Amino acid sequence: MSSPSRYIAYLHGTDPSADQLTKQLANLGITLDQEYGLISVDPAGNQLVGRVLATEDAIHRAEQTLPISFFPDLRVSSSDENPE
Numbered sequence: 001m002s003s004p005s006r007y008i009a010y011l012h013g014t015d016p017s018a019d020q021l022t023k024q025l026a027n028l029g030i031t032l033d034q035e036y037g038l039i040s041v042d043p044a045g046n047q048l049v050g051r052v053l054a055t056e057d058a059i060h061r062a063e064q065t066l067p068i069s070f071f072p073d074l075r076v077s078s079s080d081e082n083p084e
Helices: 018-027 056-065
Strands: 005-012 038-040 047-054 068-072
Touching: 005 056, 018 038, 018 047, 047 056, 056 068
Parallel strands: none
Antiparallel strands: 005 047, 005 068, 038 047
C-alpha cells in the first residue's frame, strides 16, 4: 500500500455541491485540504480545483468514477540565493 501524497485535484464538468464532492472524495479515500477548499476556476462553477491528500490507489479509483484529474502538488522551497 502506498503512502498518501499531496495532489491538486481538477474536477471538470461537475455540478454537485462542494459538500457532495468532498463526501465523494472521502468515500474514495481522498482527503480535501479544508484550508484550501474547492475553488471555482470558471464563471459557471463547473470546474473546481482543490488540494488533496491521497494514495495512488485512491487516485486511480477516483479517476475511474469521477470527471477528475490529479497533478502532483510540489512544495516550493525558499532560497536565499538571488539569481543574477
